[in-house]
Amino acid sequence: MTDAKDRVVKRMRELIELISHHDIKYYVEDNPEISDYEYDTLLRELRDLEEKHPELVLPDSPTQRVSGKALEEFPQVEHMVAMLSLDNCYSEDELKEFDARVRKLLGGEQVEYVVELKIDGLGVALMYEDGLFVRGATRGDGRIGxxxxxxxxxIKSIPLRLRPGGIRTAEVxxxxxxxKDGLRKLNREREKAGEPLFANPRNAAAGSIRQLDSKVAASRPLDIFLYTLSYSKDSMPGTHEGCLSLMRSSGLRTSPQTKRFERIEDVLGHIASWESKRDDLGYEIDGIVVKVNSLEQQRRLGYTAKNPRWAIAYKYPPKQMTTRLLGIDIQVGRTGTLTPVAVLEPVQVGGVTVTHATLHNEDEVKRKGLRIGDHVLIERAGEVIPQVVKPIVERRTGAEKEFRMPTSCPVCGSKAVREEGEAARRCINASCPAQVKERLRHFCSRDAMDIEGVGPALVDQLVGKGLVHDAADLYDLRKEQLLELEGVAERSSENILNAIRASMDREFSRVLFALGIRHVGRTTANDLAEAFRSMDKLMSAAREELSVVEGVGDVVAGAVRDFFDNSSNRRLIERLRKTGLSMQASGRAGGTLEGKVFLFTGELSSMTRSQxxxxxxxxxxxxxxxxxxxxxxxxxxxxxxxKLDKAKKMGKSILDENAFVRMTGGR
Ligand SMILES: [Zn+2]
Incomplete structure (x- = not known):
C-alpha cells in the first residue's frame, strides 16, 4: 500500500472510531457530546473519503449500515450456545415454587435474583469478534436461526464496533x-399505502427483521435491549449483573429497568408495581424475567431439556375477553382489496369498547376456523388494533355458519380475483364505487391534499350522485351541484369550493402522496419528490432508477412503475396538471429563504409545526x-x-410567531 493510501485508511479508521463513539453517546446513552452539525461534518468527511476510494471502505463504517443489495434468502446459522426459551409462570404461587426449587437445588444457599422487564419483541443473538460486529441471527428453533x-x-443503537476496554469476542x-409510537406511525403509513397492518409490536419487529431487502428494515423504527452475555472468549464477571454492566460499558444498550432482590416477596412486589406502570412505557412488555444473579449458581442449576433452571418469566395476564362473532363484513379498499372484518358483540377490553376486529384475509379466517355466531376470544395488545385469537369451539351449538369469502365485489358486483402468491382478493373494476370513494377520501385527507370539509360523508354523496368519478372531477364541481346534496346549504357550499380551490397550492410531494400509489406513504412520497423533483421525471424513471432512492426498495419501485404504466392513471395526472396542481418540487433554489436554517421550539398558534x-x-x-x-x-x-436557552447562549436570531409569519409572506 502506498503512503497516500495508508494515510486515507488511517483517517477513515479515526473517523469511524469517533463516529461510533458518538453513536453510542447518542443512541445508547441518550447523552450526546456534540451537535448534529458537528456529527454530520464527521460523517460527510468519511463519505467523501469513501467515495474517492471505494476500494478502501472499511466493514464497520457507519455508511455500511444499509446494504445496497437485497438477499435471495437468509442463510442459516447454528448458535454457539443453544438459545433456549424461558419457562413461563402466571401466578404468585408458581413463582414461589420456582424460588423454593432453586434454593433446594442449591442446598439452601443464599440466592440473589436479578429482575428485568420482558420486552415483547424478537429475540436475537449478536456476535462480536475482536470488538467488531460480525453476525446477527434470529432465535429460530433455538439451535439453528x-x-x-x-x-x-x-439498528442505530447497535454498535458496529464496541468501545475499547470491554467485551471483545463474545455473543450477546x-x-x-x-x-408503541413507532408502530402507530408505521401502521398509519401502511393504512394510507393500502398495506395490511401489523397486529402488535412483536409481529412488526419480526416482520421488519425478516425483510430480505435491508432498505425496508432500515426504514422501520427498530431498537434493541441486550440482556445476556451468552459467551465470551475472555473471562466473564461472576454475576449476571456484572455482565450487564460490562455490556453497558462496552456500548451495548441494556434496559435501565433492572433490579436485584434477595427475597422472592420483594420480587413479587416489584412485579405487582409494574403491572400498572407498564402502560406508561414507550414499548410493550408482556411480563417480568427473574434470573439467578450468580453465574456459578446458574452453572450448578443447569438446564432441563427445554429451559434453564435458573430463570423464569412471569407473564402478565393478556388483555383478552370473549365475545360473539355476529358477522363478517367485507370492506373494499382503495386498491380494491377485499378485507374481512369481524363484527363483534360490543365488549370492554382493557378499558376500550371493541366492536370490530380485522381478519386480514380469507386464509386467516380459515386458519382460525372461525364460524359466524361463534363465541370468540379477542385480544388487544397494548394500544394496537384488536385481534380475534380463536373460536371457543366448546361453546358451539351447531347453529354457527361457515364463512365463505365472496368471489365478487360486494359493492359493484365485479369479479374479485385472487392472484397467485397474493393473500388478498381484489375487485378488478377500477371504477368500483367503493374504490373510487376510498381513493377520494385518501386524496382529500389531511396528510394528502388536506381538503377540509370534503369528508367521508360528502365523498359518499358526491360519488353516489355521480358528480365525481375521480380526483380531477373535484376541481370541476360547481356550486349548484353541491346545493343538490343533502345537508349542503349556500354557505357550506362556498366553504367546500374554497377548500378545494385552496388545495391547488399544495406542494408536489403531497400531490404525489394523494394519488394513492400502492406502498407509497407520506415519507416515501417525500423521498421520491425530493429525488426526481418533477412528475415528468418520476413518470419516465425506470424501475432500477426508482429502487435506488433511499427508502424505496424493489416492491415500492414496482408499484410506482405499475401505477404510471396504467393509461387511466396517466390520463388522471394530465387532467390534474391542467387543473393547475403542482407537478414540480418547489423550494430549494431561488426561494426567499434559500440556504437559511430554521429551528422550531414550542407550540405555534396560527399553524401546526408541520405546516x-x-x-x-x-x-x-x-x-x-x-x-x-x-x-x-x-x-x-x-x-x-x-433549545431556546441554548439558542440564546449561542447568540442566534430569535423570532416570535408574528415575525416568522411576516418573514414567510403571511399577515
Ligand atoms: Zn368493486
Missing part, C-alpha cells in the same frame, strides 16, 4: 422491538431538529423547550 446481519446493522443476546416547516421548505429554507452552528433562526412558540 436465520442470519439477519444486514438488517440488524440498520437481546430483544429487537418497535416502540410551518413546510412553509420554510417551500421557500427554499431548511429545518433542523437541534440548535447547531448552522442554525440561522430560532422560531419560538408557546412553552418553548431548553
Amino acid at each position: 436465520e442470519e439477519v446481519t444486514q438488517n440488524i446493522k440498520t 443476546r437481546g430483544e429487537v422491538y418497535m416502540s 410551518a416547516e413546510e412553509k420554510v421548505r417551500e421557500l427554499g429554507g431548511k429545518v433542523s431538529p437541534s440548535v447547531t452552528k448552522a442554525t440561522d433562526y430560532v422560531v419560538v412558540g408557546r412553552d418553548p423547550g431548553s
Whole structure:
C-alpha cells in the first residue's frame, strides 16, 4: 500500500472510531457530546473519503449500515450456545415454587435474583469478534436461526464496533422491538399505502427483521435491549449483573429497568408495581424475567431439556375477553382489496369498547376456523388494533355458519380475483364505487391534499350522485351541484369550493402522496419528490432508477412503475396538471429563504409545526431538529423547550410567531 493510501485508511479508521463513539453517546446513552452539525461534518468527511476510494471502505463504517443489495434468502446459522426459551409462570404461587426449587437445588444457599422487564419483541443473538460486529441471527428453533446481519446493522443503537476496554469476542443476546409510537406511525403509513397492518409490536419487529431487502428494515423504527452475555472468549464477571454492566460499558444498550432482590416477596412486589406502570412505557412488555444473579449458581442449576433452571418469566395476564362473532363484513379498499372484518358483540377490553376486529384475509379466517355466531376470544395488545385469537369451539351449538369469502365485489358486483402468491382478493373494476370513494377520501385527507370539509360523508354523496368519478372531477364541481346534496346549504357550499380551490397550492410531494400509489406513504412520497423533483421525471424513471432512492426498495419501485404504466392513471395526472396542481418540487433554489436554517421550539398558534416547516421548505429554507452552528433562526412558540436557552447562549436570531409569519409572506 502506498503512503497516500495508508494515510486515507488511517483517517477513515479515526473517523469511524469517533463516529461510533458518538453513536453510542447518542443512541445508547441518550447523552450526546456534540451537535448534529458537528456529527454530520464527521460523517460527510468519511463519505467523501469513501467515495474517492471505494476500494478502501472499511466493514464497520457507519455508511455500511444499509446494504445496497437485497438477499435471495437468509442463510442459516447454528448458535454457539443453544438459545433456549424461558419457562413461563402466571401466578404468585408458581413463582414461589420456582424460588423454593432453586434454593433446594442449591442446598439452601443464599440466592440473589436479578429482575428485568420482558420486552415483547424478537429475540436475537449478536456476535462480536475482536470488538467488531460480525453476525446477527434470529432465535429460530433455538439451535439453528436465520442470519439477519444486514438488517440488524440498520439498528442505530447497535454498535458496529464496541468501545475499547470491554467485551471483545463474545455473543450477546437481546430483544429487537418497535416502540408503541413507532408502530402507530408505521401502521398509519401502511393504512394510507393500502398495506395490511401489523397486529402488535412483536409481529412488526419480526416482520421488519425478516425483510430480505435491508432498505425496508432500515426504514422501520427498530431498537434493541441486550440482556445476556451468552459467551465470551475472555473471562466473564461472576454475576449476571456484572455482565450487564460490562455490556453497558462496552456500548451495548441494556434496559435501565433492572433490579436485584434477595427475597422472592420483594420480587413479587416489584412485579405487582409494574403491572400498572407498564402502560406508561414507550414499548410493550408482556411480563417480568427473574434470573439467578450468580453465574456459578446458574452453572450448578443447569438446564432441563427445554429451559434453564435458573430463570423464569412471569407473564402478565393478556388483555383478552370473549365475545360473539355476529358477522363478517367485507370492506373494499382503495386498491380494491377485499378485507374481512369481524363484527363483534360490543365488549370492554382493557378499558376500550371493541366492536370490530380485522381478519386480514380469507386464509386467516380459515386458519382460525372461525364460524359466524361463534363465541370468540379477542385480544388487544397494548394500544394496537384488536385481534380475534380463536373460536371457543366448546361453546358451539351447531347453529354457527361457515364463512365463505365472496368471489365478487360486494359493492359493484365485479369479479374479485385472487392472484397467485397474493393473500388478498381484489375487485378488478377500477371504477368500483367503493374504490373510487376510498381513493377520494385518501386524496382529500389531511396528510394528502388536506381538503377540509370534503369528508367521508360528502365523498359518499358526491360519488353516489355521480358528480365525481375521480380526483380531477373535484376541481370541476360547481356550486349548484353541491346545493343538490343533502345537508349542503349556500354557505357550506362556498366553504367546500374554497377548500378545494385552496388545495391547488399544495406542494408536489403531497400531490404525489394523494394519488394513492400502492406502498407509497407520506415519507416515501417525500423521498421520491425530493429525488426526481418533477412528475415528468418520476413518470419516465425506470424501475432500477426508482429502487435506488433511499427508502424505496424493489416492491415500492414496482408499484410506482405499475401505477404510471396504467393509461387511466396517466390520463388522471394530465387532467390534474391542467387543473393547475403542482407537478414540480418547489423550494430549494431561488426561494426567499434559500440556504437559511430554521429551528422550531414550542407550540405555534396560527399553524401546526408541520405546516410551518413546510412553509420554510417551500421557500427554499431548511429545518433542523437541534440548535447547531448552522442554525440561522430560532422560531419560538408557546412553552418553548431548553433549545431556546441554548439558542440564546449561542447568540442566534430569535423570532416570535408574528415575525416568522411576516418573514414567510403571511399577515
Ligand atoms: Zn368493486
